[in-house]
Amino acid sequence: MKTRTFIDSVSIHAMGGRGGNGCVSFRREKYVPRGGPDGGDGGRGGHVILRVDPNTDSLISLYFQPHQHARGGQHGMGKKMHGRNGTDLVVLVPRGTEVRNAATGEVLGDLLDAGQEMTVAKGGKGGLGNPHWQTTTHQTPYEHTDGDPGEEFTLRLDLKLMADVGLVGFPNAGKSSVVSRISNAHPKVAPYAFTTINPIIGTVMVDDYSRFSVADIPGVIAGAHEGIGLGDRFLRHIERSACLAFVIDMAGTEGRDPVDDYRVLRKELEFYNAAMLERPFVIVANKMDLPEAAKRLTSFKRRTKTKPIPISAETGEGIDELKKRLGQMVRSQ
Ligand SMILES: Nc1nc2c(ncn2[C@@H]2O[C@H](COP(=O)(O)OP(=O)(O)OP(=O)(O)O)[C@@H](O)[C@H]2O)c(=O)[nH]1
Ligand SMILES: [Mg+2]
Structure with a gap:
């Protein structure tokens, strides 16, 4: 007989993606001497989002995959190219999932309706490219910032079945x-x-x-x-x-x-x-x-x-x- 373990309580580690770094670059074109700074900004890291899926009825998949880390943002590139944002990581949970901060026990939300979403770890902001530092007296800036790290939380998910x-x-x-x-x-x-x-x-x-x-x-x-x-x-x-x-x-x-x-x-x-x-x-x-x-x-x-x-x-x-x-x-x- 096929038996299935009923998992109704799991801890997961949710981490938003790191933002991409800002880029340091200068326009280099034939016949255009001293083109200005053109480093693009980094993309934002992906968020970790919980979404209620009516076809999911237990937390078992999260039990086996407790690390839910979203992708990082792409770094900025030359020619003012903005890095792509990291793809959000959507984690499917059953109806009736209660979300707590595992460290403090604080209830962060209750996911009750099909399709309902909750962002549990935001991706980091992308860094700035060197054009942000350009001023009249500072024409060749080499400054940039790195992307921010994503938010990181240990969450406790509890499934509370819902019956009349x-x-x-x-x-x-x-x-x-x-x-x-x-x-x-x-x-x-x-x-x-x-x-x-x-x-x-x-x-x-x-x-x-x-x-x-x-x-x-x-x-x-x-x-x-x-x-x-x-x-x-x-x-x-x-x-x-x-x-x-x-x-x-x-x-x-x-x-x-x-x-x-x-x-x-x-x-x-x-x-x-x-x-x-x-x-x-x-x-x-x-x-x-x-x-x-x-x-x-x-x-x-x-x-x-x-x-x-x-x-x-x-x-x-x-x-x-x-x-x-x-x-x-x-x-x-
Ligand atoms: N004679 C009689 N036996 C019953 C009746 N209802 C249940 N039983 C018997 O009582 C026993 C327990 O029944 P279950 O339905 O498993 O009881 P439960 O409350 O779900 O028990 P747990 O899951 O252990 O909490 C079984 O042997 C049933 O056949 C009834 O109306 N009359
Ligand atoms: Mg029984």
Whole structure:
């Protein structure tokens, strides 16, 4: 089976091209004695530009090519010929790439829309040719300046997937099972914790005209914010989701109490980014086909004063209702 590593965080070294040097030259023509200075200016170095490409979905190519250096400008030449500017280096990144200065951590920009561009390292200015020094008393200037070096930064790029609905749940709660039931994506489903390692996005068709996307991420457990389990770094992939769905194993198959699960999940989100708790959400009561589930659902409703949507990703029960409710939630945004 072909597997692909999901790279969602890389450091790159971006360097603009050096400007071309200014030229020292004098007009030499037959029958024209003492032609004046005619050294051209150097061209500007190329910029390094990040551009959002809708067909790129990971940062993996940058992982293997972390040095992104643009070409230098051409030096100025005689006969006042200006050096050519260095070609800009356009680096394609996926939608949802956040750009930081690796040294300071400062967020420099967020690349969200297809085609959006951001210049991350400017090319150096070209140097000046010797005519710039010519004055009435200084007819044969030998001065010139060299081109400036390009800007140089180490950048950290983080990919934050963008889906309308982000699923949050404990490992084995059935998140991936739900996603494969409602969307076109078919993530791996297995009876062990942390089956999902790489986040994925599935598209849910509500009807012929409307659709929305859901993100399936690894399971969250108590202490995720301290690095327990797979930690909480993948929560960034649902950080931008307008809505959330808490997927709860209502049958408590692993001996946990569904109410505790729900509270832990909310707590971990709060640690990660409290603003996420203010978004619209639904609670998905999964595994309703199992015997314990009905009783626990009743007690869950009473104790949390919420109205979960009962489903079984195994039998398909409640799936249409879930799709409908998620669709409504996304539309109301
Ligand atoms: N009986 C029953 N089993 C289910 C249901 N939904 C999922 N399962 C089972 O629960 C196990 C875990 O399902 P997954 O979909 O992989 O769970 P997950 O939440 O994606 O798990 P991680 O990726 O590890 O976080 C699998 O063995 C599924 O077959 C359900 O509605 N009923
Ligand atoms: Mg999974």
